[in-house]
Amino acid sequence: MRKIFTERSVELVKLPKGSIDVSGEVHIEQAEKLKEEMRKLLNERLDPVAMLELIDNLQHLGIGYLFDKEINESL
Numbered sequence: 001m002r003k004i005f006t007e008r009s010v011e012l013v014k015l016p017k018g019s020i021d022v023s024g025e026v027h028i029e030q031a032e033k034l035k036e037e038m039r040k041l042l043n044e045r046l047d048p049v050a051m052l053e054l055i056d057n058l059q060h061l062g063i064g065y066l067f068d069k070e071i072n073e074s075l
Contacts, residue, residue: 035066042070 038058046054055071058064064071 038067039070042067042074 041054042051051074055064055074058067058071
């Protein structure tokens with residue numbers, strides 16, 4: 001399975017809109033891009049086992065709620 005998120009990208013995805021990280025850089029655009037990439041991946045026709053692993057990983061990372069609609073549609 002492809003590695004989608006690094007630790008840093010998970011931190012960025014969790015940032016609320018308009019927030020600034022400790023270094024003062026705005027990462028909202030990057031976070032939105034990563035979320036869009038994940039939405040595309042969730043809409044792909046993956047092997048059922050791979051899809052379940054992806055959903056499980058998102059849930060364990062604590063960001064599954066960001067993709068509730070896509071997860072429900074894929075199930």
